[in-house]
Amino acid sequence: MADFVGAVDQGTTSTRFMIFDHSGNAVGIHQLEHEQILPQAGWVEHNPLEIWERTSSVIRTALNANNLHASDLAALGITNQRETAVVWNRKTGRPYYNAIVWQDTRTDRIASALEREGKGDVIRQKAGLPPATYFSAGKVQWILENVDGVRAAAEAGDAVFGNTDTWLLWNLTGGTEGGVHITDVTNASRTMLMNLETLDWDDELISFFNIPRQMLPEIRPSSDPNKYGETLANGPVGGVVALTGDLGDQQAATVGQVCFNPGEAKNTYGTGNFMLLNTGTELVRSKAGLLSTMCYKFGDEAPVYALEGSIAVTGSAVQWLRDQLGIISGAAEIETLAKQVEDNGGVYFVPAFSGLFAPYWRSDARGAIVGLSRFNTNAHLARATLEAICYQSKDVTDAMEKDSGVTLDVLKVDGGVTANELAMQMQADILGVPVSKPVVAETTALGAAYAAGLAVGFWKTKEELVQNWNEDKRWEPQWSDEQRAEGYAGWQKAVQRTLDWVDVD
Numbered sequence: 033m034a035d036f037v038g039a040v041d042q043g044t045t046s047t048r049f050m051i052f053d054h055s056g057n058a059v060g061i062h063q064l065e066h067e068q069i070l071p072q073a074g075w076v077e078h079n080p081l082e083i084w085e086r087t088s089s090v091i092r093t094a095l096n097a098n099n100l101h102a103s104d105l106a107a108l109g110i111t112n113q114r115e116t117a118v119v120w121n122r123k124t125g126r127p128y129y130n131a132i133v134w135q136d137t138r139t140d141r142i143a144s145a146l147e148r149e150g151k152g153d154v155i156r157q158k159a160g161l162p163p164a165t166y167f168s169a170g171k172v173q174w175i176l177e178n179v180d181g182v183r184a185a186a187e188a189g190d191a192v193f194g195n196t197d198t199w200l201l202w203n204l205t206g207g208t209e210g211g212v213h214i215t216d217v218t219n220a221s222r223t224m225l226m227n228l229e230t231l232d233w234d235d236e237l238i239s240f241f242n243i244p245r246q247m248l249p250e251i252r253p254s255s256d257p258n259k260y261g262e263t264l265a266n267g268p269v270g271g272v273v274a275l276t277g278d279l280g281d282q283q284a285a286t287v288g289q290v291c292f293n294p295g296e297a298k299n300t301y302g303t304g305n306f307m308l309l310n311t312g313t314e315l316v317r318s319k320a321g322l323l324s325t326m327c328y329k330f331g332d333e334a335p336v337y338a339l340e341g342s343i344a345v346t347g348s349a350v351q352w353l354r355d356q357l358g359i360i361s362g363a364a365e366i367e368t369l370a371k372q373v374e375d376n377g378g379v380y381f382v383p384a385f386s387g388l389f390a391p392y393w394r395s396d397a398r399g400a401i402v403g404l405s406r407f408n409t410n411a412h413l414a415r416a417t418l419e420a421i422c423y424q425s426k427d428v429t430d431a432m433e434k435d436s437g438v439t440l441d442v443l444k445v446d447g448g449v450t451a452n453e454l455a456m457q458m459q460a461d462i463l464g465v466p467v468s469k470p471v472v473a474e475t476t477a478l479g480a481a482y483a484a485g486l487a488v489g490f491w492k493t494k495e496e497l498v499q500n501w502n503e504d505k506r507w508e509p510q511w512s513d514e515q516r517a518e519g520y521a522g523w524q525k526a527v528q529r530t531l532d533w534v535d536v537d
């Protein structure tokens with residue numbers, strides 16, 4: 033068998049290709065950003081053709097730079113930004129419209145109408161999700177209603193939908209020359225169209241959004257010995273390799289962090305934050321504002337479920353300080369600035385730029401900086417931004433404890449923001465729980481590689497993967513209980529100030 037497994041990680045801001053050896057170490061990586069298209073307030077789009085071009089490019093470059101070839105890869109996995117919706121013509125390969133990104137809020141009226149029309153409870157029951165702009169179904173409905181010719185093409189079977197995993201699988205396996213139209217259970221669980229119990233598209237959910245069923249891809253396991261397809265010999269991989277792993281990026285990170293037992297959780301700090309708790313083969317329905325979602329399904333094993341706390345804006349608040357306010361020139365600088373002051377000086381920043389996701393689900397919220405006095409400086413705002421990342425994670429952790437009864441004894445973390453030592457110390461202080469980061473911090477790509485490799489016997493058991501996980505760094509809580517309670521009370525007050533700001537009806 034070949035010595036390596038490859039994984040494409042198609043994220044919100046960039047796409048990377050990574051090559052892993054049997055110990056789970058990265059032996060090659062290449063990464064490219066793509067354009068964030070912001071046509072109006074609240075709208076976020078990506079160009080699917082640019083994403084495919086960047087994907088091809090990172091695959092070619094990473095293989096060439098390491099003098100590796102298709103024959104060195106035992107299998108390939110894909111992981112992706114979830115929910116982001118692409119609709120394209122299967123005969124021409126042309127997208128009808130830009131991909132509408134998970135952060136996009138243009139469907140707020142569609143989402144609030146669902147609740148008004150009494151469909152919210154059916155959606156929560158069947159899909160495990162609250163009606164919100166976040167999920168794919170409303171985005172597909174918007175394209176069907178607003179882009180000329182799409183509905184007729186969809187009814188004729190020519191216009192098809194996929195998240196970016198499906199778009200890339202289709203292109204990698206042949207595109208107009210016979211590409212597959214496939215997704216996995218984790219991605220499907222974020223569309224708002226899949227029934228969590230049957231793991232199939234649900235006609236009632238589909239009818240809420242008036243989506244022709246033939247637009248939807250086939251739903252397959254996240255790790256599939258019956259491969260989804262093979263890469264084209266003349267494609268970017270340069271040879272035929274089996275595609276056997278497909279997971280949404282947050283579920284992939286959960287696998288990369290080897291959270292295979294019920295009660296194990298990870299928190300990924302990227303553009304947003306996503307905490308997932310493995311709830312085992314039991315579907316736990318959230319009462320505290322979390323999502324019930326798929327964790328993974330490996331081959332013909334029973335599906336594993338998760339509770340998820342999704343936070344829309346965390347690392348992107350750091351980007352906002354850099355790009356919109358210009359108070360730092362690079363993300364890493366926030367740490368130096370925040371360290372200039374001892375504490376937040378009374379300032380709280382709630383970055384509800386896309387409304388508030390878990391556990392509030394309030395699309396009428398907008399961002400607020402509160403508690404300002406003349407004493408405050410940029411340094412307090414920098415500190416409040418890092419605290420906001422951690423307080424939002426505290427909201428989600430509390431909800432998780434309520435829903436599952438599980439008390440975390442350690443929080444496994446990964447993602448871009450975990451490079452920030454101060455933020456990770458704050459997280460341990462605010463939660464009162466140690467925070468632990470693994471040596472291989474690229475857990476998302478690693479999880480997709482694990483899913484692909486398990487399917488072809490490159491790794492034989494999940495226990496082998498657990499052996500690969502090693503701690504790099506741990507932060508212990510230092511705050512007193514009193515400090516923690518006082519700080520969190522301020523945060524909760526600040527959150528109240530952001531609510532009911534925009535009129536979504």
Ligand SMILES: Nc1ncnc2c1ncn2[C@@H]1O[C@H](COP(=O)(O)OP(=O)(O)O)[C@@H](O)[C@H]1O
Nearest residue numbers: 043045302303347348350363364447448449452
């Ligand atoms: N040292 C740092 N301190 C705080 N935030 C950081 C730091 N380095 C990167 N980030 C943030 O991390 C995010 C990128 O993380 P990444 O895991 O690559 O995200 P994604 O997968 O969502 O693209 C950016 O939003 C950036 O602002």
Ligand SMILES: O=P(O)(O)OC[C@H](O)CO
Nearest residue numbers: 043044113114134302303
């Ligand atoms: O691309 P990321 O890492 O920002 O993750 C995005 C999530 O999948 C959105 O649900």
